[in-house]
Amino acid sequence: MIKCDGIIKEFHTSSGVRRVLNGINCTVQRGEKWGILGHNGAGKSTLLRIIGGVDLPTAGRVERDMSVSWPLAFSGAFQGSLSGLDNLRFIARIYNRDYAEMRGFVDDFAELGNHLREPVKTYSSGMRARLAFALSIAIEFDCYLIDEVIMVGDARFTERCRQELFDKRSDRSLIIVSHSMDFIRETCDHSMVLRDGKMTICASVQEGVDMYNNF
C-alpha cells in the first residue's frame, strides 16, 4: 500500500512561492493500476516524484509498505557520463541484485547491444526508455511509477513492455501519469484527476477521462 497524506508542495519561483500541490490524499493498494490525469503543469510529475521519494513534500507524508520504483521518465536515475553497463552495475549493487542475471535480462529486453558500453548521455530518448524499463523490471518492484512520455518507443518496444509489465506482472501496482486517454483507458482500473493543486478521485476510469475532457 502507498498512502499519501496531505501532500503539499511549494516551489520558490521568481514571482514568489507557488503552491503546486495543495493537500493531496490518496491510497494505492497492491495490484491497483492508477492513471493520474491533468493538464501540463498541473503537478502530475511532481506528485509522481514525491511518491517515488525523489522530492520531499513541503508538508504531509508518504507511507510505503511495498517496494516502489523510481519514477520512470527520460531524465533521472542514470549518470550520463557513465556507460549503460556501469549504471547497471551500480543499480545492481545498491538494490542487491546479481549482476550477471540482471545483465542477461537487460540485454534481452532492451536490445541495446554494444550501445550498453557507451555513455548514457549519447543515448536517444528511446534507448534511455528501454534501459530504464529493463532495469526497473529486472529489480521486480511491487509498484511502478511511470511517466507516460516514456512510452514512446517503437511498436516492438511498446509490445514488449505490455508483455513484461501488464501481462507477466499483472499483480503489481502501477501509477501512470498520462495525456493519452486511450492509454489510460486501456491500462488502468482507477483514475484521479489533478487540477489547481487538488486531487479528485474518480469512481471509474471513464469518469476521470470525461472530467479531464470537460476542463
Added chain:
Amino acid sequence: MKWQSQMSESLFYHFKIQYKVIHALILREIHTRYGRDNLGFLWLVGEPILFCSGVAIVWTAIRPAREHGLAMTAIVVTGYVPLTMWRHCLARAIKAYEANGSLLFHRQVTPFDIITARTFLEIIGTIMAGLFVALAAIMLGFMKTPQNYGLILLGLTYQCFFCFATALIGAALSEMSDFIEKIVSIFSYLSLPFSGAFIMVAWLPLRYQWILLLSPMANNIEMVRGGQFGISASVRYDLFYNTWMTVLLLIIGILLTTNIRKHLEITG
C-alpha cells in the same frame, strides 16, 4: 524480547544496506572521475602525489634547509598533506548533491552516503600520496624517519574527522545558498594562514598563539609534527579543545545533512 531482536535485526540490516550503497558509490565515483580507460585508481593517488611532491621540492629548493632548527622538507610534507586532504574534501563536497542528483532517485542513497564516499576517497588518496612522498623524501635523505608514529596517527585521525565534518557542512551550505558556494573557495584560500600548514604555533609570539590553536587543523598538524620531530620541536596542541570542537562540527554537519533533502531540487 522479540520486539528487541527485530529492532536490532532491522538496524543491522539498514547498516548493511548503507555499507553496500557507500561501497557502490565509491566504485562509481572512481569510474566517473577518471574514466574506465585511464589509470583511474592510480590517478586518485597520483594527483595528490604530484601536488605534495611538487610543493615539497620547490620549498626545499628555494627556502633555507632549516627553519627554527627544523628540516624544511619535513615541515612541508607534514603540513601540506593534511592541508591537501582538507582542501580536496571540501572542494569535492561543494555542490556534490546537485552533481549527483540522479543518484538520489534511488531512495536508499542518502546525501550522507554521497559525502561519505567522496570524503573516503579523498582521504585514502591523500594519505597514500603522503606515505609515498614521505618515503621518497626519507630514502633520498631529505627527511628523517618519524619519532613517534602513534602521535602522527592520532593527528591524522583527528584530521580525517575534521575533513568529514567540514565536507558535510560545506556540501549542505553550498546547496542552501549560491553565495556560500561562491565564497567557499575564497574562504578555504584565506584560511591558509590559520591551517598551520606552513607555520608552527611556537613560532608565533606567545600571546598570539591561542588564535592559531582555535583552528582544529592547526592542532592536528602540530600533533603530526610532534610525531615527526619528537622532542627536537616544541609543539602545542589542545586535545580537549580539539576533541569537542571536532565533535561539535560533526554534529552540526550531520544536522545540516539530515535536513538538506528539503532544499534540494533534483534534476536527473
